[in-house]
Amino acid sequence: MPERQVTVKAEVGLHARPAATFVQTAAKATLEVTVAKAGGQPVNAKSILGVLSLDVRQGDTVVISAEGEGAEELLDRLADIASAP
Amino acid sequence: MTTVLAPVAGAAVGLEAVPDPVFSGGLVGAGAAIDPAREPGRVVAPIAGKIVKLHPHAFVVVGDDGRGILVHLGIDTVQLRGEGFELLAAEGDRVSAGQPVVAWNPAEIEAGGRSPVCPVVALDAEEGTVSALAEGRVCAGDELFRWG
Numbered sequence: 001m002p003e004r005q006v007t008v009k010a011e012v013g014l015h016a017r018p019a020a021t022f023v024q025t026a027a028k029a030t031l032e033v034t035v036a037k038a039g040g041q042p043v044n045a046k047s048i049l050g051v052l053s054l055d056v057r058q059g060d061t062v063v064i065s066a067e068g069e070g071a072e073e074l075l076d077r078l079a080d081i082a083s084a085p
Numbered sequence: 086m087t088t089v090l091a092p093v094a095g096a097a098v099g100l101e102a103v104p105d106p107v108f109s110g111g112l113v114g115a116g117a118a119i120d121p122a123r124e125p126g127r128v129v130a131p132i133a134g135k136i137v138k139l140h141p142h143a144f145v146v147v148g149d150d151g152r153g154i155l156v157h158l159g160i161d162t163v164q165l166r167g168e169g170f171e172l173l174a175a176e177g178d179r180v181s182a183g184q185p186v187v188a189w190n191p192a193e194i195e196a197g198g199r200s201p202v203c204p205v206v207a208l209d210a211e212e213g214t215v216s217a218l219a220e221g222r223v224c225a226g227d228e229l230f231r232w233g
Binding site: 012015016017019020021024047048049052053055 | 112114138155163208209
């Protein structure tokens with residue numbers, strides 16, 4: 001399955017604005033998208049509850065996965081959001 | 086139907102009154118906000134359930150039906166790194182609706198140059214499912230809105 005592994009650079013981690021933007025972008029896609037902390041259980045990337053519960057901090061590595069038509073483009077966008085400072 | 090309680094005492098205002106576009110623009114989700122009374126107070130759980138995330142400045146309670154409510158204590162308060170907040174419960178605890186979770190003083194937050202306004206957000210709520218929003222003065226534990 002296509003995936004991206006990125007390090008979260010935002011000071012707040014994947015919370016607040018980065019989390020909301022990440023989930024909104026994922027939710028617009030028709031594909032199934034998951035996000036996990038490296039080595040952890042994946043959660044639905046379209047769920048703000050799921051993403052906030054992951055508790056991704058600055059410097060953590062996350063793995064974003066999706067499969068299907070347009071997965072690569074979607075993963076690139078999500079990786080950009082997750083890794084934005 | 087989930088009845089969501091006011092976690093703090095103050096004036097119930099709309100999310101659009103929150104001075105942070107992440108909340109006022111509905112990016113996190115639908116819900117309400119409370120402009121808290123400027124006095125030391127205890128922040129209570131808005132629903133019964135498990136505290137799945139507990140930061141000093143924000144927490145999420147998930148009910149048995151899987152629905153999560155985010156309570157955020159003030160804006161940009163992550164920068165305080167916990168100073169001025171006292172945890173009265175622990176992450177992973179089961180709480181009843183109205184049970185104290187955090188103690189804080191909104192007046193101190195404001196004196197530090199930050200807004201003490203508290204967004205209360207129904208996470209992953211489908212559009213149009215949040216209703217019966219309270220208006221005006223509420224006490225901690227009063228009904229704030231319903232999530233149908």
